Amino acid sequence: MKFSLSYTVLLHTLAFPIASGQTFQTGPFALKLSTANDSTLNNQYLYACHSGAAIEALCVASNITSPGDLGVSGRFYLNHTAETSTSGSITWNLPVGGNNGTTINTSEPLVFQFNPASNVAVLQFVPGDSQPPLLGFSGDNLYASAPYDDSGFKPGVRPNTTSTALQLQQWHACWSLVGSGYYYRVLAWVSAGAPRNPTCVPVTVSKENLQAVF
Numbered sequence: 087m088k089f090s091l092s093y094t095v096l097l098h099t100l101a102f103p104i105a106s107g108q109t110f111q112t113g114p115f116a117l118k119l120s121t122a123n124d125s126t127l128n129n130q131y132l133y134a135c136h137s138g139a140a141i142e143a144l145c146v147a148s149n150i151t152s153p154g155d156l157g158v159s160g161r162f163y164l165n166h167t168a169e170t171s172t173s174g175s176i177t178w179n180l181p182v183g184g185n186n187g188t189t190i191n192t193s194e195p196l197v198f199q200f201n202p203a204s205n206v207a208v209l210q211f212v213p214g215d216s217q218p219p220l221l222g223f224s225g226d227n228l229y230a231s232a233p234y235d236d237s238g239f240k241p242g243v244r245p246n247t248t249s250t251a252l253q254l255q256q257w258h259a260c261w262s263l264v265g266s267g268y269y270y271r272v273l274a275w276v277s278a279g280a281p282r283n284p285t286c287v288p289v290t291v292s293k294e295n296l297q298a299v300f
């Protein structure tokens with residue numbers, strides 16, 4: 087399998103504000119899938135795949151045994167506000183070519199892209215989102231933080247908001263349309279219930295430290 091690493095974009099299209107306030111960064115790490123539901127997905131890695139101008143989905147790589155084979159497309163970071171925190175935003179460095187032949191990194195956060203017709207949201211790295219979702223690791227496993235579960239709400243009865251945030255792992259690998267019309271097998275999130283998209287397979291996403299590899 088060949089990986090298209092064509093992220094070339096014009097520098098002047100990247101004039102967007104970068105999220106601030108996240109001082110700490112840990113990584114790089116690879117993101118690896120495990121699942122009992124599909125042997126072709128088990129132990130496969132995710133990589134940033136071009137899905138539009140300066141946006142990338144998280145595609146499932148096939149038959150990659152060493153995450154180093156994915157190069158920069160398989161290297162991810164966690165940005166966080168407190169030194170010891172294990173949650174924050176997942177980021178990826180978009181390599182952008184300058185006019186003088188140099189490459190500069192543009193850090194992009196991972197965000198959910200919801201489709202109003204489905205309960206399946208795809209994950210994409212996008213430039214300039216200053217309010218990315220809170221993601222984190224429980225052990226090595228990736229979760230999304232949710233402030234509350236609304237399934238028990240009652241009319242006119244304000245629910246308690248003091249309960250601790252939920253750490254959910256509703257990750258799936260799905261064939262989906264992403265960005266400007268690409269059809270890829272990508273990391274997705276099923277907000278509740280069974281996935282509306284019948285190609286979705288439940289997966290666990292875990293990080294694998296890359297410091298020893300590079």
Ligand SMILES: *[C@@H]1O[C@H](CO)[C@@H](O)[C@H](O)[C@H]1NC(C)=O
Pocket residue numbers: 104105106108109110111165177193194195
């Ligand atoms: C992530 O953290 C690094 C290091 O502090 C910073 O350079 C980068 O801009 C941050 N990325 C985002 C999307 O905030």
Ligand SMILES: *[C@@H]1O[C@H](CO)[C@@H](O)[C@H](O)[C@H]1NC(C)=O
Pocket residue numbers: 122123288
């Ligand atoms: C995935 O596999 C587990 C364990 O075999 C099984 O309990 C579950 O029903 C399967 N889920 C789907 C969506 O196939």
Ligand SMILES: *[C@@H]1O[C@H](CO)[C@@H](O)[C@H](O)[C@H]1NC(C)=O
Pocket residue numbers: 087148149
């Ligand atoms: C992955 O490897 C297996 C075994 O060598 C092969 O049958 C399969 O076609 C490969 N898949 C891809 C997408 O290259």
Ligand SMILES: *[C@@H]1O[C@H](CO)[C@@H](O)[C@H](O)[C@H]1NC(C)=O
Pocket residue numbers: 114158161179191
């Ligand atoms: C750019 O990002 C890559 C990872 O994607 C990293 O290995 C490299 O050191 C970064 N370069 C600079 C100059 O920060």
Ligand SMILES: *[C@@H]1O[C@H](CO)[C@@H](O)[C@H](O)[C@H]1NC(C)=O
Pocket residue numbers: 097184185186187188190
């Ligand atoms: C090369 O271009 C980049 C991006 O325009 C710029 O940040 C950098 O300072 C330039 N380097 C030199 C040596 O001119």
Ligand SMILES: *[C@@H]1O[C@H](CO)[C@@H](O)[C@H](O)[C@H]1NC(C)=O
Pocket residue numbers: 243244245246
């Ligand atoms: C909120 O929590 C308090 C104390 O645990 C409990 O008495 C009360 O019933 C809860 N209210 C709701 C709406 O769940």
